[in-house]
Amino acid sequence: MFIQNLQYKLHKLNTAQIITLSFAGVIFVGGLILWLPFCTAAGQTTSFSDAMFTATTCVCVTGLVTVTTATHWSLIGKLVILLLIQIGGIGLIALASVIFISLNKKISLKNRRMIQESYNLEQMSGLVTVVRKVVLCVFAAEGIGAVGYAFCFVPEFGLVKGLGQAVFTAVSAFCNAGIDLLGENSLADYVTNPLVNVTTMGLIIASGLGFNVWWDLGERIKLVFQKKLSPGRLFRTLRLQSKLVLTTTGILLLGGTICILLFEYKNPDTLGSLSFGQKLMAAAFQSVTTRTAGFFTVAQGALTSGSVMICLFLMLVGGSPMGTAGGVKTTTLAVLVMSIIANLRGKKDVEVYGRKIRSSYIRSAQVVVGMAVSVLLISVLGIFAIMPDAPFVDVLYELTSAIGTVGLSRGLTAVLNTPAKWIVIFTMYLGRIGPLTLGAAVVSRAQKRTKDVHLAEENIMIG
Amino acid sequence: MFIQNLQYKLHKLNTAQIITLSFAGVIFVGGLILWLPFCTAAGQTTSFSDAMFTATTCVCVTGLVTVTTATHWSLIGKLVILLLIQIGGIGLIALASVIFISLNKKISLKNRRMIQESYNLEQMSGLVTVVRKVVLCVFAAEGIGAVGYAFCFVPEFGLVKGLGQAVFTAVSAFCNAGIDLLGENSLADYVTNPLVNVTTMGLIIASGLGFNVWWDLGERIKLVFQKKLSPGRLFRTLRLQSKLVLTTTGILLLGGTICILLFEYKNPDTLGSLSFGQKLMAAAFQSVTTRTAGFFTVAQGALTSGSVMICLFLMLVGGSPMGTAGGVKTTTLAVLVMSIIANLRGKKDVEVYGRKIRSSYIRSAQVVVGMAVSVLLISVLGIFAIMPDAPFVDVLYELTSAIGTVGLSRGLTAVLNTPAKWIVIFTMYLGRIGPLTLGAAVVSRAQKRTKDVHLAEENIMIG
Numbered sequence: 001m002f003i004q005n006l007q008y009k010l011h012k013l014n015t016a017q018i019i020t021l022s023f024a025g026v027i028f029v030g031g032l033i034l035w036l037p038f039c040t041a042a043g044q045t046t047s048f049s050d051a052m053f054t055a056t057t058c059v060c061v062t063g064l065v066t067v068t069t070a071t072h073w074s075l076i077g078k079l080v081i082l083l084l085i086q087i088g089g090i091g092l093i094a095l096a097s098v099i100f101i102s103l104n105k106k107i108s109l110k111n112r113r114m115i116q117e118s119y120n121l122e123q124m125s126g127l128v129t130v131v132r133k134v135v136l137c138v139f140a141a142e143g144i145g146a147v148g149y150a151f152c153f154v155p156e157f158g159l160v161k162g163l164g165q166a167v168f169t170a171v172s173a174f175c176n177a178g179i180d181l182l183g184e185n186s187l188a189d190y191v192t193n194p195l196v197n198v199t200t201m202g203l204i205i206a207s208g209l210g211f212n213v214w215w216d217l218g219e220r221i222k223l224v225f226q227k228k229l230s231p232g233r234l235f236r237t238l239r240l241q242s243k244l245v246l247t248t249t250g251i252l253l254l255g256g257t258i259c260i261l262l263f264e265y266k267n268p269d270t271l272g273s274l275s276f277g278q279k280l281m282a283a284a285f286q287s288v289t290t291r292t293a294g295f296f297t298v299a300q301g302a303l304t305s306g307s308v309m310i311c312l313f314l315m316l317v318g319g320s321p322m323g324t325a326g327g328v329k330t331t332t333l334a335v336l337v338m339s340i341i342a343n344l345r346g347k348k349d350v351e352v353y354g355r356k357i358r359s360s361y362i363r364s365a366q367v368v369v370g371m372a373v374s375v376l377l378i379s380v381l382g383i384f385a386i387m388p389d390a391p392f393v394d395v396l397y398e399l400t401s402a403i404g405t406v407g408l409s410r411g412l413t414a415v416l417n418t419p420a421k422w423i424v425i426f427t428m429y430l431g432r433i434g435p436l437t438l439g440a441a442v443v444s445r446a447q448k449r450t451k452d453v454h455l456a457e458e459n460i461m462i463g
Numbered sequence: 464m465f466i467q468n469l470q471y472k473l474h475k476l477n478t479a480q481i482i483t484l485s486f487a488g489v490i491f492v493g494g495l496i497l498w499l500p501f502c503t504a505a506g507q508t509t510s511f512s513d514a515m516f517t518a519t520t521c522v523c524v525t526g527l528v529t530v531t532t533a534t535h536w537s538l539i540g541k542l543v544i545l546l547l548i549q550i551g552g553i554g555l556i557a558l559a560s561v562i563f564i565s566l567n568k569k570i571s572l573k574n575r576r577m578i579q580e581s582y583n584l585e586q587m588s589g590l591v592t593v594v595r596k597v598v599l600c601v602f603a604a605e606g607i608g609a610v611g612y613a614f615c616f617v618p619e620f621g622l623v624k625g626l627g628q629a630v631f632t633a634v635s636a637f638c639n640a641g642i643d644l645l646g647e648n649s650l651a652d653y654v655t656n657p658l659v660n661v662t663t664m665g666l667i668i669a670s671g672l673g674f675n676v677w678w679d680l681g682e683r684i685k686l687v688f689q690k691k692l693s694p695g696r697l698f699r700t701l702r703l704q705s706k707l708v709l710t711t712t713g714i715l716l717l718g719g720t721i722c723i724l725l726f727e728y729k730n731p732d733t734l735g736s737l738s739f740g741q742k743l744m745a746a747a748f749q750s751v752t753t754r755t756a757g758f759f760t761v762a763q764g765a766l767t768s769g770s771v772m773i774c775l776f777l778m779l780v781g782g783s784p785m786g787t788a789g790g791v792k793t794t795t796l797a798v799l800v801m802s803i804i805a806n807l808r809g810k811k812d813v814e815v816y817g818r819k820i821r822s823s824y825i826r827s828a829q830v831v832v833g834m835a836v837s838v839l840l841i842s843v844l845g846i847f848a849i850m851p852d853a854p855f856v857d858v859l860y861e862l863t864s865a866i867g868t869v870g871l872s873r874g875l876t877a878v879l880n881t882p883a884k885w886i887v888i889f890t891m892y893l894g895r896i897g898p899l900t901l902g903a904a905v906v907s908r909a910q911k912r913t914k915d916v917h918l919a920e921e922n923i924m925i926g
């Protein structure tokens with residue numbers, strides 16, 4: 001088997017390196033398959049860079065596309081795309097474990113460690129259960145989403161095509177891929193359709209919170225039903241991670257919705273012509289989709305500068321860890337904000353919800369944001385070097401979108417030349433593996449903790 | 464006396480608050496004076512917001528101007544502007560101390576602490592000497608700069624006007640104000656003039672390094688002349704602060720020059736028509752001026768997107784502490800970059816030049832950058848709310864310029880409406896006092912170091 005073979009050869013590598021290479025491997029193989037003639041629809045041709053771009057956008061669940069998915073690819077091509085999205089969404093590691101489980105092989109200690117590290121789990125026990133649970137949850141959520149979409153798409157497209165659209169959209173939404181088979185306008189035709197809006201937002205938010213938050217919530221809710229916990233104490237008994245994720249997500253979604261609503265209220269090209277309720281729904285959708293989903297109901301190129309600024313910020317932050325969302329993550333933002341506030345208040349320890357934030361987290365957060373901003377800066381400069389006439393905002397939007405694996409574009413993806421496509425490919429790839437890999441790398445290295453030689457400190461000045 | 468009176472009343476405030484209020488006080492009084500009719504040239508009228516804007520841009524040595532300095536203000540107005548720039552440049556604290564010295568009063572312990580904290584000095588002793596030295600150095604440097612400019616301006620404008628221009632430009636350059644009396648095009652007419660270029664870059668770099676770096680360098684160079692130190696060991700014996708400042712400044716200046724040269728090489732509106740040597744000089748000038756100087760020799764609105772991106776980054780970083788430059792400072796950038804590299808390499812301690820960087824510095828650097836980015840985001844959104852049709856890049860450039868006290872503009876300053884002017888006024892003010900005040904506040908609070916209640920830590924996930 002390919003993955004087994006790969007893992008055998010990569011025996012000596014650490015987790016971070018295995019993840020990095022696995023993603024690259026799946027992308028490369030996926031790209032080669034998509035490059036095969038039978039994946040392309042009749043009358044179309046696929047260049048090598050477009051095939052690789054599409055494979056990257058699927059596996060990294062980004063959603064930027066250089067060719068229109070609905071018309072460019074054959075049925076087989078679309079199935080390959082669906083599969084690549086699903087692989088990217090669940091994550092190679094989980095998928096590899098599933099293969100191991102289904103082959104009835106015992107998971108080796110090394111593989112356990114790999115899964116454990118990449119999902120940041122605390123106990124070694126129950127890993128098989130965890131992975132099985134992940135996969136079951138994904139399929140359950142996608143199934144529910146598909147049913148929701150079917151009510152809209154089956155009447156519109158007929159049974160077979162409608163169901164196909166529903167399944168594809170549900171998988172794409174839950175995996176935060178944002179790729180669709182509807183044409184070039186994503187969900188813009190459904191801007192006033194509450195069913196499509198609610199289903200999509202539900203899937204995006206659900207997967208954006210991360211599995212561990214759901215399990216934590218699920219356990220507490222079970223206790224509430226068993227009358228072992230009063231509903232009022234539910235939030236307080238959650239794990240710190242869940243509290244941080246829920247609070248930060250709530251603030252970002254609500255803040256984003258309000259800002260976008262205000263900035264677009266009278267914009268005739270976006271919300272201007274809608275009723276107040278529809279305006280609110282479309283603003284909420286835009287706020288939700290920037291959490292690295294990538295679908296859109298309003299034209300991104302028509303957004304006012306104020307909304308663009310808000311969206312750039314939301315896209316860079318992205319979703320929460322252990323889900324399918326990208327970006328630097330809500331917990332990273334929360335930790336940095338809490339750290340800055342603590343510092344301004346002259347406190348040595350960063351405290352939140354009665355817990356102290358470990359200083360290694362603050363440093364990790366710094367690394368994640370620092371690396372994201374560095375990659376963004378370099379890739380933006382790369383695009384400008386290749387395409388000097390590309391509009392500044394569009395380039396900034398495109399690459400923030402790529403690094404956060406968001407998939408929203410102001411139209412630049414369609415006009416990228418070949419070298420620019422490769423820059424975006426690498427940015428999407430770094431955006432997807434970056435935080436994950438870096439996190440793992442930092443954690444595993446920190447555990448070694450080689451005895452540092454203690455050097456003298458010296459005064460310098462900051463700011 | 465105004466400042467004495469102010470200090471008496473502010474007896475109970477801490478240093479950070481005193482600095483904040485002093486700056487606001489001088490700006491307000493300066494604005495009121497500029498608002499008086501005799502400060503305005505015949506045929507012009509000055510609105511309250513323009514008077515306050517001008518006072519802020521002078522005291523905060525930013526350099527953004529809503530009215531053309533050369534034509535809008537009377538001779539008295541220009542002298543007031545020169546004085547406000549000088550006050551802003553040397554710093555209120557140093558100036559207040561000079562008044563005390565000239566009045567032959569002993570500096571009280573409280574005042575000493577204030578100067579000490581705002582200049583981050585280590586010993587209490589020799590404060591009077593330090594302040595005297597600061598002022599002498601400023602005047603000496605400005606004098607040398609004025610002589611340099613005089614060789615160019617006297618033949619052009621005649622003796623009196625030429626000397627006036629030379630003194631004004633030298634003060635403005637050394638104080639990093641970037642305000643000029645030449646008209647609307649700053650130094651664009653002198654883009655090919657080596658004397659003006661070298662004089663201006665010299666003054667900007669000199670003041671941008673910070674006094675303490677100069678003193679440190681001066682001491683070592685003295686030792687070299689006394690044969691007590693071999694020239695090869697000069698850099699190694701410098702203080703950590705000096706090493707960080709010199710290295711970071713060097714990298715930024717060189718990197719900026721190369722990038723701008725490449726991005727503008729064929730741009731007919733900037734470097735395109737110049738010879739290679741002139742191209743290099745103009746690119747270097749643009750790289751230097753973004754270190755919060757604000758003069759320009761090429762039209763900022765004509766820069767390519769790539770250069771704009773580079774300039775945005777350089778403007779946000781700014782100069783070094785204890786000089787007249789703004790921005791988050793070179794040491795802040797250096798500490799954050801070193802911290803990220805150390806983290807990626809799995810090291811617990813951040814080491815540079817054989818010294819360990821105190822973790823409180825890393826936290827301070829985080830605060831400085833976090834606050835700068837927050838203020839930038841909020842002020843950009845504010846401008847978009849008021850002026851929705853303002854070009855995205857121009858607004859980003861304008862406010863990065865304001866927060867970094869740079870003074871470069873792509874033309875937005877001239878078309879700001881009144882509420883937008885006030886947003887820029889507050890951004891310039893926060894940009895100037897921000898890092899300084901925050902630094903002082905953080906340090907003084909940290910020294911108290913109240914016993915933190917030790918809370919439990921809990922695992923969360925970053926990135």
Ligand SMILES: [K+]
Nearest residue numbers: 062176293406
């Ligand atoms: K996406």
Ligand SMILES: [K+]
Nearest residue numbers: 525639757869
């Ligand atoms: K300036």
